[in-house]
Amino acid sequence: MASKRISSAKELEQLGRDIASKADPDKRIVSICTMSVCGQSRGSGAIAERFAEEIRRAGLEEKAEVRQTGCQGFCEREPVVIIFPEGFYYVNVEPDDVPEIVSATLSKGELVERLLYTDPTTGERAAKESDIPFYSHQMPIVFGDNRRINPREIDDYIGLGGYGALSKALFQMSPEQVLDEVKKSNLRGRGGGGFPTGRKWETTRNASGETKYVLVNCDEGDPGAYMDRSIMEGNPHSVLEGLLIGAYAIGSHEGFIYVRDEYPLAYDNTIQAVKQAEEYGLIGENILGSGFDFRVSVHRGAGAFVSGESTALMNAIEGRVGEPRMKYIRTAVSGLKGMPTCLNNVETWANVPLIINRGSEWFNSIGTEGSKGTKIFSLVGKVNNTGLVEVPMGMTLRQLVYDIGGGIPQGNKLKAVQTGGPSGGVIPEQYLDTPIDFDELTKLGSMMGSGGMVVMDEDTCMVDTARYFISFCCEESCGQCSPCREGLRMLREILNDICEGKGQEGDIEAIEDIAEVMQDASLCALGGTAANPALTTLKYFRDEYEAHIREQRCPAQACQALTCYYIDPALCTACLICRRNCPTEAIYGEKGIVHWIDQEKCIKCDTCFQVCPPRFSAVRRISGEPLPEPPAPGTRVTREEKG
């Protein structure tokens, strides 16, 4: 086989043009997210196979092809099928819908109305992605190419101008100019801390040391967050290109990509991307004939949340246990193997080619004074449209939750938004007009974090929320230093007790005391921030803690030990629905006889509450007040069932 090596900027440009011109403009592309593990679990693979089969059967091979892509963002309506060039957008597609899409859309360019997105409030159908509110408020500069490329095909990336920024950096800019451009862009680290990327690069560049390393941190592990996975699965070349540009600016010739073990597809796609880039000579010696050498290894993580901490990650790459070490000397000066090391998060690297291509001025035109560019969030929890969203910095949390997220299911009221994962905190409803910005979120006691955003409604107990995150860290802390290990252990016990109605006076003060010592004295940032979920819930929802401790009442009626279920005899129509659905047969009653719950048998699973038809609303949750006496056996229904 002839060498695929591209040996000059010109050849790269020519290849890009060739790929673009080879693409038949009349050929439809069926884009399906089979290259994301969540898409796969929702059956996207079967749909892609069915498309291939139906296209063949209809003899449309020349007119249409399937493109396997990474995550497209709108996870709530997965599996999604997008048909290019029109951009027709079909949601919740099943394999049996495929023949109709093939015969209507692929053969005749007609829409299949019933598969279009329907706005739940207006009832209007949206034919294209841009017509869907979930997308129309976004600014997908980093994430947008996911739907257009197969991450296993480097040509797809090059066809969209990929590696053009690398070529520009190598041939039209000096390393200093590249560094200067990134500094001027004011890009800040997307992994959570928000440290200025250019400054980190500069420190590494200026540090003394023959060998310098550049690293990609893909050890994302915040509960509910999957931004980095989706970039790594869906567009690994964008990260590679950013890494190469960074290495050139810093003067590094070796890099590592640390991918957590729980991301098998991201790992595979990264390996494949590196291999293809090597074949093209985009990684290796004398890249594009520029004289710049760079090699990269992909390191598979060993499954610990704490390994995402910079020094722990470096320990892991060195072959040691992935535990943090003291860093009174910055890793930019003494990092991997004691050498100057620049570690950036996946999303940070993916921003770099954009900045080089379009300039720092363009990048500065997006965002707020202190936070430039966009941020990808995984919008999850009690929100109608869950998924990955990319928005300009400065958008308010309210716009994000309501305009993009479509608000709270069942018309419930929003209570708080949790950002920043286990290191972050909750932001209550009254601060929903806060713009998304590194500094603004920190001011509220939370943080940007890597982009996890969990929406919580009135049914969410804030003490229980703190307990969840503290328990998470109890298991995920490395356990080396005493404030983090013992502090978390005790916070967990205290919060467990409070949720079970065994809280005591003085518990709130003890939580604050422990949290302060953890912040002041922990070895790494995990310990230093692990108490934030407890501190912010205390800051904004202290009354909930007090209700649990003093009144044995859970205001959200979510803590099982403090909540009972009761069927109001005056409202019950004896419809039998709750009785039939109760998994422990704790509900008694029959047709015409009001139902009642045997508290001894009840496991508080909430099923009866959920299945009782809203027009009756006879099942009540009760917390902090005495349970009314059950009706006398055989009490007849008094309420008339209306229509």
Add this chain to the structure above:
Amino acid sequence: MTVELQIDGKEVRAEEGITILEAAREAGIAIPTLCYHTELMPHGTCRICSVEVETRGRMRTVVSCGCSVEQGMVVKTRSPRIDRIRKTLIELLAPTTAVDGELGGQMKKLAREYGADTHRFESRFRDRPTRCILCGQCVRYCDEVVGEHAIGFMGRGVDRRAVFFPEKAKACVTCQACFNLCPTGKIPSETDFVVFDGFSVDDYLAGEL
């Protein structure tokens, strides 16, 4: 090369590159430690030796065993903040360390000095007391000085334990260097001179530690 710094109001001249702890001890200023050992690389995990430092107008808390001295640094080894850190750490470590509710050795001394209520979190401590504060002196001494690597850490978070590796522990019967290092006395009192008995990686995996 030497640098000048101030520790607890005292002007101190120290060799560049040494730690705050070393400089303080040379100047006759005591800082308590639990995981520090002069023959071992600083581990910085007990955090008892935390001190407040001010450099270039910026105040922060660091562990003195791991942070190097700097020209013009102002160090406070005692302050309300530092005393509170030490007091709370002793209170948090007490339930896992105490035998019959009583602390011994260095822990007892520290509890008295910092006014720690060693029973503060007792009723809330529901795990099995291990009598180990995970200072790692035994592990590191065996690695760095003895070179046998017969002890190591297992698990993470609240499940972290120091354990013996039986197949590596042949030399332990005669060595026993770690016996005198253990600040809580766990190793000499629990091993009965057959060091890996009841204290091994197998016991950990069986959920008995």
